[in-house]
Amino acid sequence: MTGRRFVPQIPESELIESFVRASGPGGQNVNKVASAVELRFDAANSPSLSEALRARVLALRDRRLTAAGVLVIQANRFRDQAKNREDARARLAEILQAAARVPKKRIATRPTRASKERRLDAKRLRSTHKQQRSKRNWSDD
Template sequence: MLTISRTLSLPESELAERFLRADGPGGQHVNRTESAVELRFDVARSPTLPEPLRERLLARRDRRLTDEGVLVIQARRFRDQARNRDDARERLVEIIRGALTVPKKRVATKPTRASKERRLAGKQQRGKLKQTRSRKPVID
């Protein structure tokens, strides 16, 4: 079980791990061992996730989320497989925890009269400054 919060945890059966060869440090050993981890979690078809949480996760513009709704996390930061595996799981937990909180709705506001006047005064001032930079035609 992968614990997300006190009320939510994911069973191991919903996580798919694949091990691959990682690039980076490790010398010749890196060519023989599969230390990188690719963790896949099917957000769209997970029976564990509550519907509002699933919608928030799928609505994110995240390059790790495929068109089919599968979240793919690649971990190759460390040189050994166990640490990369833990890293991938921690990153999955952080992504799901981030979607647990419901974002506040934005309340639309209008600019005040004073702020509109300040904006227009600034525009006029910049316009006058630019006019002074231009060359005046010489009249004979």
């Protein structure tokens, strides 16, 4: 695998789709056809996800994730129900792929001597700048 992470296939039985009437443009069609899709995926209780992937999905700071660990994706970009279904599933796949990426461990490094000196020089310069601001000879007035 080069650069891509393994994302498990989610069976149809774990996805709950409901269809609602979409808002926005569409003319009379918008009042008659339930073209918007609400896709629900219970990430907390899904047997398809590994424990590590489940933990990363549940750790996401995403407004689409409920407190119970259910991902709720609403798709109403298109006027066609089938396209909205595809869109919702594609977005679910994107979320799972993002969660599948294992973050790199940070290697602790120490600042170099030169960087320490640059920082201290900048602090000294800022300090003198501020001190010069406050010094004013009031006797000359």
